[in-house]
Every structure is written in structure tokens, then in C-alpha cells.
Amino acid sequence: MLQKFFTNKTISNKLKSRLKNTTIDKTLTYASETWTLTQRDRKELNIFERKVYRRILGPVCDNVKENWRILTNKEIYASVRKPIIIETIRLNRLRWFGHVQGIEENRVPKRVLYMKFGTTRLRGRPRNRWQDEVREDGRIVGGEGWQEKAHNRG
Numbered sequence: 088m089l090q091k092f093f094t095n096k097t098i099s100n101k102l103k104s105r106l107k108n109t110t111i112d113k114t115l116t117y118a119s120e121t122w123t124l125t126q127r128d129r130k131e132l133n134i135f136e137r138k139v140y141r142r143i144l145g146p147v148c149d150n151v152k153e154n155w156r157i158l159t160n161k162e163i164y165a166s167v168r169k170p171i172i173i174e175t176i177r178l179n180r181l182r183w184f185g186h187v188q189g190i191e192e193n194r195v196p197k198r199v200l201y202m203k204f205g206t207t208r209l210r211g212r213p214r215n216r217w218q219d220e221v222r223e224d225g226r227i228v229g230g231e232g233w234q235e236k237a238h239n240r241g
Contacts, residue, residue: 093142103143104167111139112172119176120183123215129173136172137163177224184221 089110093103115132124132140163146155147162164171170178187196200218 090142093139094145096145100143104169107139107143108169112175115172116175116179120179121217122176122180123217123220124173124176125215132172132176140167177228180217180221181224181228184225 089106092098092106115135122128137160141157144158144163144166146157148154149156158166187200190197192198
């Protein structure tokens with residue numbers, strides 16, 4: 088349904104981008120603060136986002152070769168000037184972590200966050216846990232000492 092809207096030449100790219108931000112991005116990142124993403128998940132999300140932007144922006148005329156071509160990834164990100172979907176998910180995850188850090192110790196989300204299970208992990212390379220993802224996100228976004236800042240922010 089949105090495909091016809093995105094390829095319509097009479098509608099401005101600004102309006103198409105706003106529609107993408109309000110419908111597709113919100114649907115795509117629903118409950119993303121609880122996700123643990125693999126490299127494959129990240130790659131597929133980025134591919135999907137670029138595919139939508141290519142529909143919105145359409146082909147461009149290459150004056151040098153005198154033909155039409157699709158935009159490269161760098162050209163898409165330069166023209167959009169918006170954080171990629173993975174950055175949005177990362178910020179959502181950190182926002183939820185900060186919220187949980189600020190609540191009382193006896194509330195369920197905080198107890199679950201620091202709960203220790205009596206099981207051992209399977210053999211082989213361990214899958215990333217949610218806390219591993221949050222630790223990596225905080226290191227990328229907040230630098231050193233970000234956990235203390237989140238805990239003492241009140």
C-alpha cells in the first residue's frame with residue numbers, strides 16, 4: 088500500500104520521509120528495547136531501511152554516463168541525515184536501561200534485570216544477552232563510566 092505512495096512523483100520527498108518515520112520506523116522498532124540483535128539481524132534491518140529510502144528518493148540521472156541509476160548507500164545516508172535504524176534501536180535500549188536503573192529495587196523490572204538463573208550456558212560460542220548488548224551500546228554511545236551516570240541520574 089505504501090509502495091504506490093513512495094513511488095508517486097507528485098508527493099514531496101519530505102512528506103514521504105515523514106510518513107516513513109511515523110509508520111514504518113515506529114512499527115519496525117516496536118519493543119526494540121528488549122531485543123538482542125545478531126549481525127544478520129542488523130544487516131537485514133539496514134538493507135530494509137535502505138530499500139525504503141531508495142523507493143522514496145527514486146533513481147537519479149547520472150550526467151556523466153547519461154543514464155539513470157539508483158543511489159549508493161553513502162548518497163542515501165548523506166541525503167537523509169537521520170540516524171540509521173540500528174542507532175534508534177540502540178538508543179531505545181539505553182533509554183529503557185536508564186528507566187529501569189531509576190526505579191526502586193523491589194519493582195519487577197529491576198529484579199528481573201539483575202536476576203541470576205541457576206542454569207549453565209550451552210557449549211560453543213554464547214549468544215549475546217540483553218545486558219551484553221546494553222553494555223556494548225553504552226560503551227559506543229556514552230563512553231566510559233556510563234553505567235554510574237545512568238544509576239546516579241536522579
